[in-house]
């Protein structure tokens with residue numbers, strides 16, 4: 155069985171709830187996995203670093219217990235995201251804990267994942283690498299990754315700038331292994347559309363922020379419901395790397411939007427504003443978010459929509 159078949163056999167839908175800085179917590183991850191979609195969190199979410207051991211113990215033991223209590227349930231594996239760029243001084247310390255817990259799924263980003271890939275394979279785990287460009291996908295394949303996550307324009311966090319139709323088809327032309335598509339996918343129709351384009355999985359972030367189990371301020375969830383695509387601002391002002399932010403969270407933090415979106419770069423006084431904590435990220439898909447369901451309710455409606463999307467071609471040949 156290929157790694158795609160093995161992973162798919164553990165899922166109720168081909169969905170990975172994406173790792174999100176300051177959003178993903180064990181509660182959200184566990185609830186996703188219990189409902190048959192991969193739950194994940196960035197290792198850098200956890201401070202101090204040693205606490206990662208506690209998170210990994212909590213997620214692993216809860217899921218093992220759940221599997222024992224529900225032997226027929228589809229329980230997805232969980233994933234941890236590691237930034238493999240040399241600037242990540244925690245990389246090896248975090249990785250030692252990931253190794254200790256034999257984490258089944260590692261998602262790498264930004265850099266060369268080859269050393270991590272070899273190690274994760276030693277305990278039977280899989281590694282997917284996230285990319286925003288074709289050349290990054292080629293490098294990740296050379297590094298031996300099991301899967302590629304294509305992060306297209308409009309994705310929450312550090313979304314890319316490239317059109318999903320073009321990018322996934324370009325990568326699919328030279329990679330026949332597992333492929334996930336990310337960027338503004340909210341519903342079962344989006345999952346089906348991604349599959350038609352050649353994806354095996356979808357990677358959904360923003361939609362999962364508006365769930366009961368996401369431990370973010372209620373105002374953040376309310377802002378997701380209120381916002382539309384034009385309320386997303388793509389800026390490199392706060393971290394030096396372009397990311398998508400909710401306009402209203404910038405206004406709430408006292409930031410002059412016109413200075414950010416104007417032609418000339420302007421120095422803003424950010425005071426004590428902390429990006430990701432006070433300034434909230436979301437992708438272009440916000441317009442499709444109208445409620446705050448539990449993860450179980452969300453997965454049930456994704457399955458329902460996916461079934462409809464699979465059964466109803468719009469054009470009869």
Ligand SMILES: Cc1cc2nc3c(=O)[nH]c(=O)nc-3n(C[C@H](O)[C@H](O)[C@H](O)COP(=O)(O)O)c2cc1C
Pocket residue numbers: 172173174175176177196235263284305308309310311312336337338339357358359360361434435436437438439
């Ligand atoms: C609040 C937020 C925080 C994020 N933090 C991270 C992160 O720490 N590491 C990472 O690889 N991606 C991060 N992302 C990007 C997601 O993993 C994923 O690529 C993206 O959410 C998919 O697009 P969508 O939000 O439109 O579904 C973040 C996204 C959001 C919305």
